[in-house]
Amino acid sequence: MTLWKRFLTNRGALLGLAILIAVIAVALLAPVLYPRGPWAMVQRPFLVPFSTDGLPLGTDTLGRDVLAGLVYGARVSLLVGLVSTLMALLIGVPLGALAGFYGKWVDEGAMRFTEFFQTIPNFALAIVLVAILEPTLTSITIAIAIVSWPPVARLVRAEVMSVTKREYVDAARLAGLSNLSILVRQVLPNTVSPIIVMASLMVATAILLESSLSFLGLGDPNIMSWGFQIGAARTVIRSAWWLSFFPGVAIVLTVLALNLIGEGLNDALNPHLSRKGRS
């Protein structure tokens, strides 16, 4: 309750939430708004925005409706962002928790493994993975998850280490609880707030990664996404600016919204650390 209230007092976070809800709504309503799908050629190519009724954002190189592409692209972006983040959490949280809780060689092993992934540049690894796995929506999502779990593992490890030193964990040990139940029931619930914050920011990064991959032509060729739109339009960027501009704005807005929400959650979940200096 108070958490929700604190979140609502943050104007930036509210704005972010509003944008995100709008994007989600659009994504959900896509088949209703454009039953013919994003690939249908509806008019002649290169129609300037606001020049033709029913095509407010104009048409692209093949005469497809840019707005329809944006609407369907929202589905892909959100889907990839959420699913890949979930997968990254599923890898990072258990690994980090075990490393932080058991320490010693478990920690050594898990962290060296994590570092192995961290030494390879994210984007390069993602490209390689997608290239090897063939570009489909699934493989892109998996690739993004694989490159984005290491920071989660590190964060969870640090949090678990700090929580494990609290006295209530000692008390739980003295109560005769097993290690696993201490970790799952006493320690992990107290580490959720930073994980939630990080996850909200990871969704944003994942959307960017997916767009970048599509831009390079490594996206799923059967799926309309924002990155694909920009990538396809880059050859005509000087003659048909709107083809890359509007998808770009969509990416910026969505990522901004997620970042604002992340910041808001951070302030709401850790009121003592917020920049406003509430005591």
Added chain:
Amino acid sequence: MSVLKISDLSIALPKGADREHAVSQCSYEIGAGEILCVVGESGSGKSMTANALMGLLPEGVRVDHGTAEFGGKDILRVSEAEQRALRGDRIAMIFQEPMTALNPLMRIGDQIAEVYEAHNRHRPAERREKALELIREVQLPDPEKIIRAYPFQLSGGQRQRAMIAMALALEPELLIADEPTTALDVTTQAQILKLILDLREKHGMAVMFITHDFGVVAEIADRVIVMRYGEIVERGTAAEVLENPQHDYTRRLLDAIPTGMVPQSVEVAKAPALEIRHLKKTYNTGGGLFREARAVRAIDDVSLTISRGEVLGLVGESGSGKSTLGRAVVRLVTPDSGSVMVGGTDMAALNDSELRAARHKVQMVFQDPYASLNPRHRVMRALTDGPIAKGVPKAQARDRARELMETVGLGADAVDRFPHEFSGGQRQRIGIARALAMDPELIIADEAVSALDVSIQAQVLDLLRDLRQRFDLSILFITHDLRVGAQLCDRIAVMQKGKLVEIGPVSEVFLNPQHDYTRTLLDAVPGGGWGQAAE
């Protein structure tokens, strides 16, 4: 002649705080060369006045009305630039935490010299000279070395001395000391108090000494002000307030203080609840290719027994190994060798699964009431998790939890609340209830009342005394405070550097200490002389 004259000072708290004013309508004066102790429990507003004087009020808190006259000016209303010139120069402050009050990346000498630099005094070479002089004056050992040392190389007491040196740098007229000895061991505390008294003598500065400890007051104060909820409830000379308190609150505070009065030890000749034999634990730190590892003997061949129904006090200063011993008994720390017999089981020799089954035999009450309860679990869960894991049916564990909450004086309904809804003292009661829920043969109380205000401390001690009589509990009571130890315990064990140096009935240890170290500890207890006079 008064150095500082505060009249009708009110400090407003932000809206939504538990009260309107942190400090309301306070007036007092401090004369030149006088030590004024401002005493009160946490939340009494005693530190706020000092913060206001130094212009260090937290955001949202502001001076409502009133004046503080210092050197002919109202220092609450001077400009930031004037205030900066005043700080460090004519008013200086020392803080509670010597660990965090010094910049960890600056050498001690540079930090002292920085005070001169900030006020544009002296040339750089002279500053260093002056810093060295100050280091000598506050009696830090080996000044030539200390001036080049970093804070982490100094002990807590030494850091506090360095802080005092910084405060003295420009010979201030007023020194504000905010609980400067609270974080220190008793022997160190005694030394610092003596240092402050000496320096007052020598420089004739006024000292505003903020503390919660009446023992310290007895030791150092000329005049005393007692504060509660932001109001001054009593004022007078130290002798007046300590020996003839007028206000109820002062009287209660004074009554709550464990005095040097030694209770008669109860005869205990029953079976032992705990038998520690030749327990050893060594920590190896550092070490590597080029450096030799440092071995710290936290527990060095300790043997002792606690009889059923007995309370054994384990006292010692920080680093004496007393907490490690407590944790070794419950096997949160695994000892290197030796045995810990509890009800016929050697806790030190069990493997993991056997240990889990034997955990309930020894329970612990922790120091920090804010960290010892899981903030996400209701009290009910804190009290039933253990018994359920032990195999008690759920319904029965729940009934017992309600009953225990009654026992510790919180009421059965409180089980459905979260820890943050309770005060520190109440949480400590929950901690005790949690320990009792396991029906242990022995309870380890590790500094269980150290984090509490004196009046709350007294209540929790009363509770422990009461429980002990009702349930015939055996308790290992670990504390750094001899006065607290004397109140509850039958026997006292004194630890120093991992070794048990003295053990005996409370009256023996207190009235006829055998070991030098015990004597030093007893002498260092603040207000010791006054405590006995009050008997």
